[in-house]
Amino acid sequence: MVQKKSLDNRSPGFRVPVIPRAPRSARKRSLHKNTADGRNICAIELLACLAGKLLQETESSASNIASEGNDQLSLPKNALQDQFQGEDKSLKSEGQGSCEDGLFILEQASEDNQHKDFLKRSPEVESGALWDRSSVNTNSSCLEKENSDDKSVIISKSGFAVSGDLNSDKLVAVKEQVPDETFLKDSMADCAETPCFPNAFSSRQNIGMVLDRKDDDENFPRFYKSSSTKLKPYKPSSHIDNGRIRKLSTSKNTKVAPLRKDTEPSKSGTGRKVSNQKRRPFYSRERYQQHGFLQKRRKVFDGSCIVTSDGVLSSESDSTSHQIGVNGETMVSSLGLGDRASFEAKNPQVKISIKSFKIPELLIDVPETATVGSLKRTIMEAVTTILGGGLHVGVLLRGKKIHDDNRTLLQTGISSKENLDTLGFILESSLTQSHPSSITPQDSTCTLPCHIPEQLKGSLDKSVSDSGACDSASNPANLTGMCNDIVDSTHELTVSSNTDNATDKPLSDSRALVPVPEINPEPLAIVPTNQKGKHPELSHRRIRRPFSVSEVEALVQAVEQLGTGRWRDVKLRAFENADHRTYVDLKDKWKTLVHTASIAPQQRRGEPVPQDLLDRVLSAHSYWSQHQSKQNGKASGRMAQTPPKMIKANAVPENVITDIGG
């Protein structure tokens, strides 16, 4: 996108990068929502768990569909209804709500076989199509109402959105009514050989990504409280009109994006406001959240098949080992009830089943005119970037992080049943400078292991606070609803270069990503469904968006030519279309660039900036320091006389320090 401005032909221009959200900048804002949320999560997961069991039960009795790796668990309508009754009801009704409630309905008229087949070996697996499908399937299995010819699946964007009435306790109770483990075990045995899911889902950690929109604080509460309505992904017109949106969006840079494609570039403005008025790339926020999306799937584990709802529940068939279900950020485990004796006798093994990992929050910025296809790719890029950017796993036991990597599981207590229940894993971004803040044990707001790591909280908070920024973009429907065929050729959203570095390795893992929910092929008008403006004061800090190398390049070039002190011009010149970059940002960036260039490479952080660029930074910096850019610029109107780069390069020998990096 962006980069319309020709940078003198010399600059390759830059593209607005898709930057994975760096947890590092997690701002701890109010945590008010967290507590409640955390509870709900548990409730949700519990319910999901229940559903899983029920499902299992139903399934087994109804003959095994396991014939060929069908990952789609179908759950007879009745079963669900009966079991959930009230909850179900509320759920459904909620599901019918507008997208604001985070629920979508998926009309899916396909046969299991198709899906199975698809999942098994679809060439699209790599393209992201899998995401769509898997999402569908995954979700389908959660709450699926099966009809003779078509199914309606209620999907929760942000997890199992059961009614707000449910609380942990209640759920716990419910859970206990579920068929015993043995039963489950048996029923699951049938599908033991079934490749429950594509490779990605079985042997390696599953990564679930929840694309969700958190428009504003209201969302959380609303999400649970729900009330009414019919289902539809979104209503293009039922909400605020564009004008309204725009108005609302102007307050802060990171607000809602206008739908319209608009108009011509505003001639003068460059500041945030102006930017907003101009075409503003819709600001999307995909965040994974701890709501724990309802993803139930089967897993084959040494002949046993575990059905879990995000790790809430897992059963083991192998008495000599433990199986631990991992769930997203936090994972829950349950130790089989098998006899311990034989277990200890042998060389005990701790089996850990990671149901899914949620990837850190993603922030994607794409133009309104971007196609769904490109959006998909963008997301994929972002995801791979995150994965490749250096993720490491953190192990939590009883809410505490285990730092000693050399200790054995036995030593750390991970092998003991009691502890397994409190075992958790968390993905942490290496990009995050933040020291893995140890999770506070007190976090366990709920009875069950539903620890919410600080980081998570942070991001949650952030999302909440950033609320305004999100919007439609995250509307799942927009993300995956469309088919890939539309693979467009518009490169508007080419992902930034900074993804390059990391794309390699993770690529292969991309399959493991389990995006989530979504769907509903509908026009993707990006409709900011929420009207914010609620708590302006909560207004947020803009999300951190590291400059990509190309951006830096563009900046450097512009400064070389314009000099420092003319940020507005720089902005206009090189970042006119980068609405999220204000001249202040550019100025700040330059500031940091200068600093970066002055320090040893080892001290630098973040995506490394090519040394040559840094050299240019120093050159330009020193040059303009002596040449009062302002004066020159104004006076000559053109700085031809004071050619930046080249001249400096030669004139300023200091630059030669290049390799040293300062």
Add this chain to the structure above:
DNA sequence: TTTAGGG
């Protein structure tokens, strides 16, 4: 609004 700097 834009700069310039400190936070």
Add this chain to the structure above:
DNA sequence: CCCTAAA
């Protein structure tokens, strides 16, 4: 990135 004093 944010916040602001100044210009």
